[in-house]
Amino acid sequence: MNEKDQDRMKKLLQQALPPVKGDSEPRRDLWPAMLRRLDARPAARALTGWAWFDGALAAGLVALIVFSPASIPVILYYL
Amino acid sequence: MQNGESDVLNQFQQGNAAAFETLFHQHQRAVYFWILRITRNPAAAEDLTVETFWRVYSAHARFEPERGFEGWARRIATRAALDWLRAKKTENEISAEMLSEVAAPAEADPAVTAEIRGKTAMAFSRLPPKLRIAATLAVIEEQPQKDIAAALGISVAAVKLRVFRALRLLRRDLEKQGITP
Numbered sequence: 121m122n123e124k125d126q127d128r129m130k131k132l133l134q135q136a137l138p139p140v141k142g143d144s145e146p147r148r149d150l151w152p153a154m155l156r157r158l159d160a161r162p163a164a165r166a167l168t169g170w171a172w173f174d175g176a177l178a179a180g181l182v183a184l185i186v187f188s189p190a191s192i193p194v195i196l197y198y199l
Numbered sequence: 200m201q202n203g204e205s206d207v208l209n210q211f212q213q214g215n216a217a218a219f220e221t222l223f224h225q226h227q228r229a230v231y232f233w234i235l236r237i238t239r240n241p242a243a244a245e246d247l248t249v250e251t252f253w254r255v256y257s258a259h260a261r262f263e264p265e266r267g268f269e270g271w272a273r274r275i276a277t278r279a280a281l282d283w284l285r286a287k288k289t290e291n292e293i294s295a296e297m298l299s300e301v302a303a304p305a306e307a308d309p310a311v312t313a314e315i316r317g318k319t320a321m322a323f324s325r326l327p328p329k330l331r332i333a334a335t336l337a338v339i340e341e342q343p344q345k346d347i348a349a350a351l352g353i354s355v356a357a358v359k360l361r362v363f364r365a366l367r368l369l370r371r372d373l374e375k376q377g378i379t380p
Contacts, residue, residue, distance in 0.1 A: 121367050125380075129366040130338050132380050135311045136319035137239070139340050146231045146245050153249045154223060158256065198327075 208264035219259070222268055223252055229269065230276050233350075236340045237280040237332055247283055251276040270349055277332065277350040284328035315378055322372040326365055333361035334369075 121129075184191050210218035230251055235244040254275050255262075262271060323331065333351065336342045337358060348355045373380055 121363070121370060125370065126363070126366055128380050129370055132311065132315070132319055133323065133334070133338050133366075133369070136316040137323060137335075137339050140232070140236050140239065144232055144235055144241070145228050146248065147241065148245070150227055150231070150245060150248055150252075151220070151223060153245075154252055157249050157253050 205264065208262075208268060211259055211268075212262045212264050214259050219252075219256055222255075226269065226272055227252070230272055233273055234276050234280050236342075237277070237335055238283060239335075243283060247276070247279050251279045254279060273350050274352060281328055281332055284331065318376055318378060319369070319373065322369055322376070325372065326368055330361050330365040330368065333358055334365035337362045338366075 181195065185195070207218045207221050211222055227248055231244050231248045234247045234251070235241060238244050238247065251272065255272055258275070262268075323334070326334070329351075333347060336347045336350070337344060344355045344358050348358045351358065353361075370380055
């Protein structure tokens with residue numbers, strides 16, 4: 121694809137998906153939702169930054185890489 | 200950076216809740232707008248703003264006050280938006296109604312019909328999320344490439360490559376549908 125094709129694609133994309141309006145802002149104050157979120161999630165994870173599913177995911181990834189090294193490029197692609 | 204601002208950042212880094220609240224109120228609009236640019240979905244952008252600040256709060260100990268808050272929060276927001284794009288089947292997300300709610304009116308090119316615009320939007324939503332984010336911010340939102348690179352945690356060259364790959368995949372998809380851009 122040459123530069124001309126790229127420019128054509130850019131113009132088409134801008135026609136199909138115009139940019140977001142500059143004055144967009146939240147429709148409500150998000151602080152109450154933030155407080156609910158802080159109350160709902162225990163502080164333990166906030167302190168450690170680590171949860172059981174993070175560990176399970178990491179273990180799964182390591183197992184996949186060990187047993188199927190061919191999957192490494194696919195994993196890197198999706199990272 | 201002014202002393203007051205620097206104090207707030209240092210206090211936040213130490214886990215001070217009041218400093219976090221101050222930063223939330225100072226930056227929530229900017230974070231929301233950045234996420235909206237990526238997701239183009241106001242409800243999702245609101246939820247992801249809260250998610251972003253949750254991640255910000257969780258990671259306060261790793262925050263480096265001398266590097267500033269905005270860029271750090273934007274990087275976390277971008278990651279949260281990318282997770283959302285990956286989790287969602289977005290083929291049906293981009294509706295005309297949603298676009299008219301958040302998007303500025305485009306200068307209509309009479310050669311581009313509504314059908315072509317619709318098919319282009321749908322094809323774009325089928326792109327891999329990490330390519331879509333780069334193309335959305337660079338081509339549609341026309342953000343500086345260095346800002347995009349910083350938000351994605353990659354180099355400017357990598358941003359250019361992702362945009363190129365996104366446009367090439369988009370073109371192929373449209374060609375399969377009989378549309379020659």
